[in-house]
Amino acid sequence: MAKIAVLGYGVVGSGTVEVFYKNKESLEKKAGQELDIKYILDVRDFDDSPYKEKFTKDFNVILNDPEVTVVAEVIGGLKPSYDFVKSSLMAGKSVVTSNKELVAAKGAEFLAIAKEKNVNFFFEASVGGGIPIIKPLHACLSANEIDEIAGILNGTTNFILTKMIRDGMDFEKALKIAQELGYAERNPSADVDGHDACRKICILASLAFGKHVYPESVHTEGITKITLEDVEYCDSSDCKIKLIGCAKREDQGKISIGVFPAVIRDESQLAGVNDVFNAILVRGDATGDVVFYGKGAGKLPTASAVVSDIVSAVKHANTSKSLTWADSAQDFIKDFGDFRCASYIRLTAKNVEVTKAVIKALFGEVTYLSRKNQPENELAFITGVMSENETVKAAEKVSDGAEILGRIRVLDY
Amino acid sequence: MAKIAVLGYGVVGSGTVEVFYKNKESLEKKAGQELDIKYILDVRDFDDSPYKEKFTKDFNVILNDPEVTVVAEVIGGLKPSYDFVKSSLMAGKSVVTSNKELVAAKGAEFLAIAKEKNVNFFFEASVGGGIPIIKPLHACLSANEIDEIAGILNGTTNFILTKMIRDGMDFEKALKIAQELGYAERNPSADVDGHDACRKICILASLAFGKHVYPESVHTEGITKITLEDVEYCDSSDCKIKLIGCAKREDQGKISIGVFPAVIRDESQLAGVNDVFNAILVRGDATGDVVFYGKGAGKLPTASAVVSDIVSAVKHANTSKSLTWADSAQDFIKDFGDFRCASYIRLTAKNVEVTKAVIKALFGEVTYLSRKNQPENELAFITGVMSENETVKAAEKVSDGAEILGRIRVLDY
Numbered sequence: 001m002a003k004i005a006v007l008g009y010g011v012v013g014s015g016t017v018e019v020f021y022k023n024k025e026s027l028e029k030k031a032g033q034e035l036d037i038k039y040i041l042d043v044r045d046f047d048d049s050p051y052k053e054k055f056t057k058d059f060n061v062i063l064n065d066p067e068v069t070v071v072a073e074v075i076g077g078l079k080p081s082y083d084f085v086k087s088s089l090m091a092g093k094s095v096v097t098s099n100k101e102l103v104a105a106k107g108a109e110f111l112a113i114a115k116e117k118n119v120n121f122f123f124e125a126s127v128g129g130g131i132p133i134i135k136p137l138h139a140c141l142s143a144n145e146i147d148e149i150a151g152i153l154n155g156t157t158n159f160i161l162t163k164m165i166r167d168g169m170d171f172e173k174a175l176k177i178a179q180e181l182g183y184a185e186r187n188p189s190a191d192v193d194g195h196d197a198c199r200k201i202c203i204l205a206s207l208a209f210g211k212h213v214y215p216e217s218v219h220t221e222g223i224t225k226i227t228l229e230d231v232e233y234c235d236s237s238d239c240k241i242k243l244i245g246c247a248k249r250e251d252q253g254k255i256s257i258g259v260f261p262a263v264i265r266d267e268s269q270l271a272g273v274n275d276v277f278n279a280i281l282v283r284g285d286a287t288g289d290v291v292f293y294g295k296g297a298g299k300l301p302t303a304s305a306v307v308s309d310i311v312s313a314v315k316h317a318n319t320s321k322s323l324t325w326a327d328s329a330q331d332f333i334k335d336f337g338d339f340r341c342a343s344y345i346r347l348t349a350k351n352v353e354v355t356k357a358v359i360k361a362l363f364g365e366v367t368y369l370s371r372k373n374q375p376e377n378e379l380a381f382i383t384g385v386m387s388e389n390e391t392v393k394a395a396e397k398v399s400d401g402a403e404i405l406g407r408i409r410v411l412d413y
Numbered sequence: 414m415a416k417i418a419v420l421g422y423g424v425v426g427s428g429t430v431e432v433f434y435k436n437k438e439s440l441e442k443k444a445g446q447e448l449d450i451k452y453i454l455d456v457r458d459f460d461d462s463p464y465k466e467k468f469t470k471d472f473n474v475i476l477n478d479p480e481v482t483v484v485a486e487v488i489g490g491l492k493p494s495y496d497f498v499k500s501s502l503m504a505g506k507s508v509v510t511s512n513k514e515l516v517a518a519k520g521a522e523f524l525a526i527a528k529e530k531n532v533n534f535f536f537e538a539s540v541g542g543g544i545p546i547i548k549p550l551h552a553c554l555s556a557n558e559i560d561e562i563a564g565i566l567n568g569t570t571n572f573i574l575t576k577m578i579r580d581g582m583d584f585e586k587a588l589k590i591a592q593e594l595g596y597a598e599r600n601p602s603a604d605v606d607g608h609d610a611c612r613k614i615c616i617l618a619s620l621a622f623g624k625h626v627y628p629e630s631v632h633t634e635g636i637t638k639i640t641l642e643d644v645e646y647c648d649s650s651d652c653k654i655k656l657i658g659c660a661k662r663e664d665q666g667k668i669s670i671g672v673f674p675a676v677i678r679d680e681s682q683l684a685g686v687n688d689v690f691n692a693i694l695v696r697g698d699a700t701g702d703v704v705f706y707g708k709g710a711g712k713l714p715t716a717s718a719v720v721s722d723i724v725s726a727v728k729h730a731n732t733s734k735s736l737t738w739a740d741s742a743q744d745f746i747k748d749f750g751d752f753r754c755a756s757y758i759r760l761t762a763k764n765v766e767v768t769k770a771v772i773k774a775l776f777g778e779v780t781y782l783s784r785k786n787q788p789e790n791e792l793a794f795i796t797g798v799m800s801e802n803e804t805v806k807a808a809e810k811v812s813d814g815a816e817i818l819g820r821i822r823v824l825d826y
Contacts (some may be wrong), residue, residue: 019556019699030555124553130700134552140537140545141719142443143432204751269706272685285430287543287707290435293682294703304699307556375511 008075015303098125130301144284155276201245350401430817449454530726543714557697568689763814
């Protein structure tokens with residue numbers, strides 16, 4: 001019999017308890033032993049809950065109970081989660097978590113403690129909600145060297161972009177609807193500024209490349225500057241704008257990594273990912289491109305990943321050798337100025353013919369796009385592949401009364 | 414140090430050896446110990462191979478060598494693979510295989526022996542080539558009751574259908590190109606008649622529902638009757654025709670299962686899967702729809718799945734408790750006559766008005782489709798949801814000089 005403690009009874013926590021008891025019988029079959037949730041930690045009272053006798057407000061009750069072998073942390077944030085997870089691992093309990101902020105900030109530290117204490121630290125729910133990605137990446141694709149990962153990792157921004165693309169709604173209006181539907185927070189910064197996607201690509205990159213990538217090391221842009229004009233130009237050339245987190249193996253043990261809105265072709269498996277769905281493309285040296293798609297958030301999908309991890313933690317009494325990465329100085333991360341891609345650029349010109357000549361001089365041959373009701377003095381084009389620094393430098397030199405209105409990187413997935 | 418034997422040095426076998434030695438160092442790190450391939454079994458001579466000292470023509474050398482703890486069977490077919498796999502498991506060796514025919518026919522027997530002998534029987538490569546699906550299904554989605562699985566499971570037929578849809582090529586011509594490119598065998602029956610897809614949905618359904626589904630129990634149709642006219646009608650209503658293998662949990666412990674061409678809407682994540690790619694949609698009660706996409710065949714993708722299984726077999730010394738299913742009488746499989754779906758039907762009429770009245774009488778309200786250059790006496794329509802038996806019965810009653818030219822089931826994924 002394995003006893004479990006669930007820390008936090010919010011959306012994911014209550015979902016975890018719900019999924020656990022709904023499928024308890026089949027979970028026990030899969031785990032090979034009886035299972036029960038002994039404690040639920042929350043500062044609030046839940047006197048009407050059928051599980052009310054399991055609630056505690058004192059984490060030490062859980063920490064000091066040797067019967068509890070698996071702790072599920074679903075509080076979120078760094079405080080007090082960091083202390084709870086660390087002391088649980090130190091006490092020889094396995095920990096599973098849905099907390100991407102915590103894993104992105106402290107994963108290497110926790111994995112080292114878990115290894116030392118011979119327990120598990122699992123976090124399938126921290127990326128892609130209910131989409132299996134962490135385990136497939138480290139177990140099923142283990143015969144591959146992972147060359148690249150690129151994903152639509154944030155459902156809220158994907159919902160907003162889908163509204164802009166499908167319904168011609170501007171960013172502000174689409175955000176308002178996302179807030180009304182509960183997809184976006186009142187302060188939407190973590191989503192729309194790309195921080196949430198950044199945490200997730202950090203976790204995936206750390207796992208794929210074996211060294212901890214910290215969020216501070218990642219060039220991160222959100223979607224707030226995307227306009228309907230950009231959407232229309234891209235649409236006219238069979239492309240979509242998506243917020244992409246990507247990481248790529250480079251020469252000499254380095255990687256490049258970033259989070260930013262990107263133009264991708266309609267044929268890409270990532271282009272058809274709409275609404276709150278997520279998708280993660282993994283490019284392995286043997287298996288080629290594999291894509292994982294599903295609901296990236298939500299109570300039950302996320303809870304189902306937490307519960308699967310609980311079962312895995314019970315089944316595998318000791319640490320998973322492959323699910324690990326080392327702490328690391330961040331010098332293996334290439335300067336984002338060297339990141340190479342094509343760019344979509346939109347600008348207004350005083351004299352279109354002159355500006356076209358300037359563009360040719362600065363960017364070489366480019367492909368011009370068009371849109372309905374395009375103003376005569378507006379130009380949009382896609383450059384060839386250049387480094388970030390080269391692109392920025394060339395863009396700064398655009399002159400003669402021309403003004404750049406927007407730039408979006410173009411990715412080839 | 415774990416010693417491995419590879420049975421068969423054909424496409425997948427040589428790929429397995431290639432991927433193994435290419436990534437040996439990182440595989441050993443993941444496995445937590447040294448690894449080597451000690452034997453390669455093949456009846457042919459490979460005197461020029463860098464691995465020539467590993468080759469043997471005598472399976473008993475492998476069977477009787479206690480150093481060999483993992484056997485990779487990549488010969489294909491039932492003979493002699495069945496005997497090799499069975500005696501390896503009986504001798505206490507773990508077996509990994511890419512052989513879908515063998516797993517679909519003998520999976521329950523092998524899993525029972527593996528359990529008894531406390532060794533592993535893994536077969537990630539048998540479905541979806543390099544796409545991780547077996548392990549995610551039994552491990553990552555373990556908190557879910559799987560309600561449905563639907564997949565594009567055969568790359569050859571998907572390539573042919575893609576050629577028909579994109580290039581307006583007829584079936585015979587598309588098949589010929591598939592053969593020229595090496596995607597289809599000279600005798601293409603296993604692919605185009607749906608048998609290959611049938612074996613794969615049997616494996617997925619057995620795993621998802623816990624009881625062995627044998628290929629003989631599955632209603633199986635291929636794509637040979639699909640015409641360009643069907644493709645055009647579907648295109649005009651934003652649908653695609655795909656060869657789908659699907660299995661669904663029904664009431665009272667039953668399941669429904671089948672393999673057949675199906676009309677699916679363009680918004681479906683399965684509709685955008687083109688060329689030789691595969692995709693598998695898994696509908697869980699907690700996680701909703703999750704889709705796995707990638708190359709369903711090919712030397713290196715398949716080999717990478719075999720090698721990942723080798724690493725898993727080395728890492729986990731004893732049987733995986735959840736990767737199993739029971740042998741079973743086939744009475745839990747619902748009669749296909751009770752399978753419920755809408756249908757696309759195409760027919761020629763002598764008198765269009767009369768036939769439309771007959772259609773209304775037999776099928777109720779239907780949605781008519783159109784295509785370019787549609788003959789005046791040709792009709793195509795989509796019915797409401799009916800059972801297979803009801804649909805067949807109604808179709809038989811179409812008379813008054815009308816003749817049904819084709820019917821394709823419509824699925825809602």
